[in-house]
Every structure is written in structure tokens, then in C-alpha cells.
Amino acid sequence: MHFRHEEHEKKEIDFPTNIDAILEKILKVNPIKYAKTRNHIDGDVTYLSPYISRGVISTKQVLEAVLAQGYKHYQIEKFIQELAWREFFQRVWQAKGNDIWSDLKQDQPDVLHHKMIVNLHVSKTRINAIDEHVKILYEQGYMHNHMRMYTASLACNIAKAHWLQPSKWMYYHLLDGDIASNSCSWQWVASSFSSKKYYFNQENVNRFTGSNQHKSYMNIPYEEIPYMEIPESLQETIDLDLKTNLPNSERPILDTNKSTLVYNSYNLDNQWRKGEEVNRVLLLEPSHFEKYPISDKVMEFIINLSKNIDGIQIFVGEFWELKKLYEGNNVAKIIFKEHPLANQYQGIKDERDWMFPSVNGYHNSFFAYWKKCERFLM
Numbered sequence: 001m002h003f004r005h006e007e008h009e010k011k012e013i014d015f016p017t018n019i020d021a022i023l024e025k026i027l028k029v030n031p032i033k034y035a036k037t038r039n040h041i042d043g044d045v046t047y048l049s050p051y052i053s054r055g056v057i058s059t060k061q062v063l064e065a066v067l068a069q070g071y072k073h074y075q076i077e078k079f080i081q082e083l084a085w086r087e088f089f090q091r092v093w094q095a096k097g098n099d100i101w102s103d104l105k106q107d108q109p110d111v112l113h114h115k116m117i118v119n120l121h122v123s124k125t126r127i128n129a130i131d132e133h134v135k136i137l138y139e140q141g142y143m144h145n146h147m148r149m150y151t152a153s154l155a156c157n158i159a160k161a162h163w164l165q166p167s168k169w170m171y172y173h174l175l176d177g178d179i180a181s182n183s184c185s186w187q188w189v190a191s192s193f194s195s196k197k198y199y200f201n202q203e204n205v206n207r208f209t210g211s212n213q214h215k216s217y218m219n220i221p222y223e224e225i226p227y228m229e230i231p232e233s234l235q236e237t238i239d240l241d242l243k244t245n246l247p248n249s250e251r252p253i254l255d256t257n258k259s260t261l262v263y264n265s266y267n268l269d270n271q272w273r274k275g276e277e278v279n280r281v282l283l284l285e286p287s288h289f290e291k292y293p294i295s296d297k298v299m300e301f302i303i304n305l306s307k308n309i310d311g312i313q314i315f316v317g318e319f320w321e322l323k324k325l326y327e328g329n330n331v332a333k334i335i336f337k338e339h340p341l342a343n344q345y346q347g348i349k350d351e352r353d354w355m356f357p358s359v360n361g362y363h364n365s366f367f368a369y370w371k372k373c374e375r376f377l378m
Contacts, residue, residue, distance in 0.1 A: 152166070334346065359376070
């Protein structure tokens with residue numbers, strides 16, 4: 001597959017919301033091919049990230065399914081590492097809380113403004129592959145991970161924008177939008193969560209995307225990039241006003257003699273306490289979506305995923321409003337899964353499924369974290 005600006009070619013990526021189709025995707029994972037080709041736009045990637053991010057499936061579930069195919073840990077270490085990056089970012093979010101929206105290790109260097117790049121927003125950066133994939137992001141709610149790195153590098157390290165507003169723009173459109181992975185990855189590229197900036201040039205883009213552009217402003221040697229002037233096409237900026245359109249909902253009808261399982265946009269696990277006689281409520285808190293807005297496409301995806309949960313009721317409101325439905329604000333019958341999004345919930349807290357549950361807390365780098373994970377693989 002080749003992405004050409006002139007031809008506007010793109011691959012339609014299928015993100016079904018039916019649970020059987022999602023589980024079928026897991027069975028099709030080839031961790032060997034993934035490790036060899038994942039950096040290429042047409043590589044053998046899994047497209048499981050929206051379901052992991054939304055808590056439909058877990059990293060542990062994916063790993064167990066792959067190992068059940070007969071692979072050994074040492075054969076698929078790169079694949080396991082990529083799953084572990086997700087858990088690492090989640091542990092950072094657990095430890096840092098709302099500070100995940102701040103520079104984590106050091107101030108981002110060489111910042112000229114805290115705005116969005118206009119021509120990145122309207123896909124006219126003049127780097128053809130990036131422009132094509134911004135259009136795909138808008139149309140399909142997905143961007144290949146390598147392309148996300150190019151995009152973040154262009155915004156932060158070439159256009160000198162602070163990472164925060166462009167990262168929120170990308171998060172807004174991603175079906176697999178994950179505050180931890182998105183924020184930490186942007187900071188890794190911009191070097192506020194790493195030791196050096198991530199740079200790319202046009203030759204690298206052509207090699208991994210199949211594009212054939214040779215006269216762009218990025219067609220220069222790597223050693224010249226830190227000293228280049230900001231290209232004219234990246235100089236205009238804007239403050240984005242991103243808003244979430246929440247669905248209409250009624251107050252949920254609860255049998256208060258039973259417990260209530262509280263789901264959210266990061267916990268849509270249809271197997272959670274399956275078979276128990278409980279109320280099941282998908283809680284969409286306006287306060288959360290005001291801070292972390294998402295597009296209509298992403299909201300529709302979340303709602304459609306929730307339909308896999310038998311008896312689910314959607315409630316647009318705050319946790320305290322849900323709590324009031326129990327006499328005396330009794331939280332003893334409210335059950336939720338641990339997640340930074342649920343920090344203000346009260347009641348019985350179930351743990352998430354982790355590949356490496358014992359490797360918790362904050363680690364200064366992924367590789368410090370991974371060294372501890374490796375012990376459990378051995």
C-alpha cells in the first residue's frame with residue numbers, strides 16, 4: 001500500500017463494535033510479523049488499541065490469547081514490550097494524576113507558543129504523508145503509531161509548539177484515545193518525558209509510509225534539523241475550542257436492592273462480573289468530557305461498544321448524582337473498576353487485569369519498568 005498526496009489513497013480500517021468480531025481480531029494477531037513490520041504504515045499491526053483503551057479487552061487477555069497459539073515468550077518479546085508500554089503509561093497516570101497534563105520530567109525545550117498549528121489542523125503542512133493521515137484521522141478515528149510520532153515531532157520540534165494543545169487535538173479524534181498513552185507519547189517526542197527530542201526527515205517518512213516526496217522542507221540531513229527555521233506553512237497558530245456532544249439520557253432506573261456496576265468510557269468490559277444480578281450503568285460525566293473532549297465519532301464508538309453489555313443503561317451525569325439514587329448515599333452497593341478516571345468514585349473497587357500486576361508505582365523510564373517486567377516472563 002502506498003500513500004500518495006496526489007491520489008489521496010487510503011486504507012479503510014475496520015473497527016467493529018460487536019464483541020464476537022473484536023475477539024476474532026485477537027485470534028488473527030501475528031506477533032512475529034508485527035515485530036518485523038509494525039513501523040511501516042502498511043505493516044501487520046493489530047488494530048486492537050481502541051478495544052484495549054476502552055477496556056473492552058485487556059493487555060493480559062491479548063497476551064494470553066497469543067501465547068495460547070503456541071508462541072514462547074522469547075519469540076514475541078517485542079510484541080509483549082509494546083503491550084507493556086500501555087501498562088507503563090497507565091502506571092504513570094496512576095502516579096501523577098492530573099499532572100499528566102504537565103511537563104513530566106522537565107520543561108519542554110524551545111517552546112515558542114502553546115497553540116495549535118493551523119495547517120496541521122487543516123491537513124496542509126506540505127508533508128504529504130502527514131496531511132493524508134490527518135485526513136484519515138478525521139474520517140476513520142485512527143492514526144498509525146509511527147505517523148503519530150511524525151505528527152507530534154512536526155508540531156513540537158519543528159513548529160516549536162508546546163505539546164499540550166496539539167495532543168488534545170489528536171486525542172479528540174482517536175477511537176483509541178487514551179489520556180495516558182497519548183499525553184506521555186507526545187511528551188516523549190517533545191522531550192519533556194525523555195532525554196532528547198524525536199526527529200524525522202523526509203527520507204524516513206518515504207521509507208515507512210511509501211510516499212515519494214523529495215522536495216519538502218524536511219528533505220534535509222538529521223544534523224541540520226535542530227537548527228532549521230520554522231517553515232512558513234507551520235507558522236500560523238490557533239486556539240482550538242474542542243467540545244463534546246453528550247447523548248441525551250434519562251435518570252437510570254435502579255433496583256436499589258441490588259448492587260450497581262459503574263462503567264465508563266475506559267471500562268466497557270462485557271465480561272465484568274458477568275452473570276451477576278446487578279444494575280449496569282455506563283456513566284458519562286460532563287465534568288470529565290469538558291476537561292477531555294472527544295468527537296462525535298468517538299462518542300458513537302463508545303456507545304456502540306457499550307451495547308455488548310447486557311442490560312446497560314446510559315446515564316449522563318456525575319457520580320454523586322448516581323450515588324444519590326441509593327438511600328442515604330449508600331455506596332456499599334456501588335462497584336467500579338480501578339482507573340484514574342474513577343478516582344472520585346466511591347464503593348467497592350475491582351482491580352483491572354494487568355499483564356504485570358506486581359510491577360506498579362512510578363518508574364522514571366520504560367526500560368526501568370521493563371527490567372522488572374522481564375523477571376516475570378522468565
